[in-house]
Amino acid sequence: MLFNSFNFLIFLPIVFISYWFLCRKSNKAQNILLLCASYFFYGMWDWRFLFLIIASTLVDFIVGKQLFLSQQQKNRKQWLWISIIFNLGILAYFKYVNFFIDSWIDFITLIGYTNTDYWSLNILLPVGISFYTFQTMSYTLDIYHRKLQPSKSFLEFATFVSFFPQLVAGPIEQASQLLPQLHQKRQFSYQQAKEGLQLILWGFFKKVAIADSIAFIVDDIFAHYTSHSASTLCLGAFLFSFQIYGDFSGYSDIAIGTAKLFGIELSSNFKFPYFSKNIREFWQRWHISLSNWFKYYVYIPLGGSKNNQITTLRNILIVFLVSGLWHGANWTFVVWGLLHFLLYIPSIFSIKKQVHHTKTYKNIWLRSLKEYSQILITFISITIAWIFFRAPSITEAFGYILQAITHLEIETYQHPMGYRMIDYFVVLVVFISYEYHIRKDERAPFEFSSPYARFIAYTLVIFGLLLFYEDHVDRSFIYFQF
Amino acid sequence: MKKFLKKIVYYLVLITIILEILVRLCYLGKDTPSRWVDSYQVEKWKPNQQGMSVTGNRRQNFSKYNINKAGFNSYREFIPSPHATEVALVGDSYIQGFHQDYTNSIGKKIEQQLPTVAIYEYGYAGYDFADQMHLIDAYKNDFKHIDHVIIYIKFSEDLQRGIYNVRIERLALESPKNKLLRSSKLLLYAKNIGVLDPPKRWIRRMLSYLTPSAPQKTSNTSEQKKIKPQKEINYLENFKQLVSTYHYNKQRYTLLLDTADTPALFLTYLKEHQFPYIDINEVLAPAIQPTTLIYDQHWNDHGRTLIAGQIATYLQKILP
Numbered sequence: 001m002l003f004n005s006f007n008f009l010i011f012l013p014i015v016f017i018s019y020w021f022l023c024r025k026s027n028k029a030q031n032i033l034l035l036c037a038s039y040f041f042y043g044m045w046d047w048r049f050l051f052l053i054i055a056s057t058l059v060d061f062i063v064g065k066q067l068f069l070s071q072q073q074k075n076r077k078q079w080l081w082i083s084i085i086f087n088l089g090i091l092a093y094f095k096y097v098n099f100f101i102d103s104w105i106d107f108i109t110l111i112g113y114t115n116t117d118y119w120s121l122n123i124l125l126p127v128g129i130s131f132y133t134f135q136t137m138s139y140t141l142d143i144y145h146r147k148l149q150p151s152k153s154f155l156e157f158a159t160f161v162s163f164f165p166q167l168v169a170g171p172i173e174q175a176s177q178l179l180p181q182l183h184q185k186r187q188f189s190y191q192q193a194k195e196g197l198q199l200i201l202w203g204f205f206k207k208v209a210i211a212d213s214i215a216f217i218v219d220d221i222f223a224h225y226t227s228h229s230a231s232t233l234c235l236g237a238f239l240f241s242f243q244i245y246g247d248f249s250g251y252s253d254i255a256i257g258t259a260k261l262f263g264i265e266l267s268s269n270f271k272f273p274y275f276s277k278n279i280r281e282f283w284q285r286w287h288i289s290l291s292n293w294f295k296y297y298v299y300i301p302l303g304g305s306k307n308n309q310i311t312t313l314r315n316i317l318i319v320f321l322v323s324g325l326w327h328g329a330n331w332t333f334v335v336w337g338l339l340h341f342l343l344y345i346p347s348i349f350s351i352k353k354q355v356h357h358t359k360t361y362k363n364i365w366l367r368s369l370k371e372y373s374q375i376l377i378t379f380i381s382i383t384i385a386w387i388f389f390r391a392p393s394i395t396e397a398f399g400y401i402l403q404a405i406t407h408l409e410i411e412t413y414q415h416p417m418g419y420r421m422i423d424y425f426v427v428l429v430v431f432i433s434y435e436y437h438i439r440k441d442e443r444a445p446f447e448f449s450s451p452y453a454r455f456i457a458y459t460l461v462i463f464g465l466l467l468f469y470e471d472h473v474d475r476s477f478i479y480f481q482f
Numbered sequence: 483m484k485k486f487l488k489k490i491v492y493y494l495v496l497i498t499i500i501l502e503i504l505v506r507l508c509y510l511g512k513d514t515p516s517r518w519v520d521s522y523q524v525e526k527w528k529p530n531q532q533g534m535s536v537t538g539n540r541r542q543n544f545s546k547y548n549i550n551k552a553g554f555n556s557y558r559e560f561i562p563s564p565h566a567t568e569v570a571l572v573g574d575s576y577i578q579g580f581h582q583d584y585t586n587s588i589g590k591k592i593e594q595q596l597p598t599v600a601i602y603e604y605g606y607a608g609y610d611f612a613d614q615m616h617l618i619d620a621y622k623n624d625f626k627h628i629d630h631v632i633i634y635i636k637f638s639e640d641l642q643r644g645i646y647n648v649r650i651e652r653l654a655l656e657s658p659k660n661k662l663l664r665s666s667k668l669l670l671y672a673k674n675i676g677v678l679d680p681p682k683r684w685i686r687r688m689l690s691y692l693t694p695s696a697p698q699k700t701s702n703t704s705e706q707k708k709i710k711p712q713k714e715i716n717y718l719e720n721f722k723q724l725v726s727t728y729h730y731n732k733q734r735y736t737l738l739l740d741t742a743d744t745p746a747l748f749l750t751y752l753k754e755h756q757f758p759y760i761d762i763n764e765v766l767a768p769a770i771q772p773t774t775l776i777y778d779q780h781w782n783d784h785g786r787t788l789i790a791g792q793i794a795t796y797l798q799k800i801l802p
Binding site for chain 2: 005006007010020021188190193194197417418419420423455458459462463466467468469471472
């Protein structure tokens with residue numbers, strides 16, 4: 001079930017009303033309802049993959065208990081490996097088998113062997129598998145590192161794994177953040193529910209009025225890049241930056257907002273990443289839950305930045321390559337990760353890195369032209385890297401860039417449906433300005449002192465949704481494929 | 483909790499009202515003229531209506547229409563006279579032309595090339611050949627003064643029946659419920675941009691679960707191959723029947739059609755029986771610029787100019 005589907009519009013109020021009217025007296029009843037709703041939500045895509053979630057839940061619940069009970073380190077390690085092999089095993093099978101087969105065939109062809117027996121498996125990728133496997137792994141890893149005690153209730157744990165707002169595309173919640181909330185009975189809070197609805201509305205605006213409306217243009221430019229000049233290709237890459245941001249951060253906002261409606265706080269996933277002044281800051285603002293996951297479960301176990309700078313560089317490189325591969329079974333994502341690593345290097349050696357870190361979270365008003373330039377340079381770098389993320393192959397990504405370099409001309413781009421392009425530029429300028437205005441708190445998109453101003457903002461956002469609603473686009477979220 | 487739900491309802495009502503005002507202020511929702519069936523059993527627009535036809539989320543296509551006293555969209559009144567040279571252009575939405583400004587219609591474009599000729603555009607969305615023939619027959623007192631009649635026809639759509647009767651389903655659009663729905667510009671706008679399609683589909687799906695119907699037979703390719711020629715034969719029979727019923731006058735009537743969309747069977751029949759026709763494909767196919775709108779398949783300004791030019795050339799040859 002998609003958030004932006006009519007099914008969800010029916011589903012959410014039913015679950016919400018049942019949750020607060022029928023199940024408000026008991027934590028157990030609340031969790032039962034959330035679990036059933038989550039399985040129904042997921043089963044609407046493909047009920048067969050529900051068994052995969054249930055299997056993953058069972059394995060990690062048992063492993064978590066055994067990890068806690070085992071006193072010997074050797075036994076603990078064995079249990080941890082069971083969890084890792086199981087979770088990464090299903091991820092590898094469903095997501096990477098064909099990638100590895102194809103890559104192997106490409107490799108042996110490259111070194112001179114001719115392969116006539118080409119084959120691949122017809123495997124469907126279960127929606128959200130990368131997200132929930134990482135979430136369950138965080139549970140066993142935290143218990144292994146003695147940061148968390150295992151959940152005593154299977155119901156709570158199953159709800160933690162399958163909680164529908166963040167099941168298919170995150171935020172990837174750490175068990176220590178979400179499980180304690182599921183352990184307590186949730187009380188209805190007017191303020192929290194209001195904030196939830198506000199986030200849902202803002203998330204829909206990002207998805208419908210920004211991401212979906214420009215998707216058609218981006219698809220057109222990337223599909224016919226050989227017939228365009230630099231100006232159009234730059235436009236395509238620029239718009240894709242906003243498409244993917246609107247799409248994914250829109251999803252995250254809806255997820256966080258929906259969770260709030262049920263009295264649950266999820267962690268923030270985006271903090272206005274395009275206002276970052278360097279790549280390091282960008283990764284503190286973009287897909288934060290994934291960055292944190294890699295930080296806690298890959299980067300720090302590898303040694304983090306405790307050792308010399310070469311080791312730190314190696315660790316960061318590993319994180320970026322794995323992160324790239326996590327996004328998709330394609331070498332384009334690996335190159336995208338590598339590019340981000342290269343862009344990240346200067347900030348490792350920067351003396352002022354702590355200052356940037358502080359500014360990131362305090363979100364101090366930008367004062368100088370220098371800072372604006374830093375933002376612009378960072379954004380351009382990220383946009384170039386997105387070309388690899390968006391292109392179907394590395395060859396096409398390089399082809400896209402080469403076409404832009406060799407055709408340094410300005411042309412007027414015509415929308416494939418003949419729509420006015422100015423409309424899209426206007427909505428993007430309004431969107432960027434508004435995000436700049438609200439950038440102090442990513443969880444409060446309608447923070448106005450006057451209720452009238454807030455009401456006007458609601459109305460204009462809904463009006464914007466109508467103005468840019470596209471009837472004929474694929475409305476699924478980009479990150480569902482990961 | 484109750485406060486929260488109350489506030490949601492309160493905000494929804496207020497926002498709906500403001501959106502209705504915004505849609506009206508920005509003229510995003512189109513006007514829909516009222517239709518009726520006159521004493522001759524001809525379905526057409528109620529006379530003397532004016533409004534705006536709007537297409538797209540952001541008013542991408544915006545044009546004025548003007549329903550004259552005769553009940554058709556035109557800048558002029560239809561007063562056929564034996565002393566003037568007049569041509570009737572009969573057809574469906576392509577001739578009706580709500581997607582263009584009524585002062586820039588095909589008829590007007592023809593008149594600009596033939597200043598002594600008055601063009602009467604009897605266009606109405608959904609008219610098929612039966613509607614067209616019935617109209618000409620019902621208004622025979624008017625049409626007898628008209629020097630020539632050009633009938634726009636699409637073979638696959640306009641020959642599905644051989645007997646005229648009033649289309650009840652179209653008139654259902656004038657039901658009190660639909661009239662009420664039309665009074666909300668916001669609702670009309672939402673419907674036009676497709677916002678209401680998902681709930682409609684959802685309701686249909688739910689209803690289909692509740693009332694399971696018999697599985698539909700899916701015809702295979704060989705069956706479809708058989709059905710298509712049969713359909714063409716049936717359509718041709720309908721054409722023959724209507725021509726015979728309404729005493730089609732080959733000297734005064736000319737068909738306007740696109741041979742690219744017309745089967746050889748029908749074209750051969752027309753040639754063999756000397757039905758004159760104008761083939762708009764002759765001007766549309768070689769056109770370099772697009773000839774249709776971007777939102778639908780109606781002719782855009784360029785397409786209309788080309789067709790008007792072709793009709794004008796044809797009329798110059800046949801009119802005294």
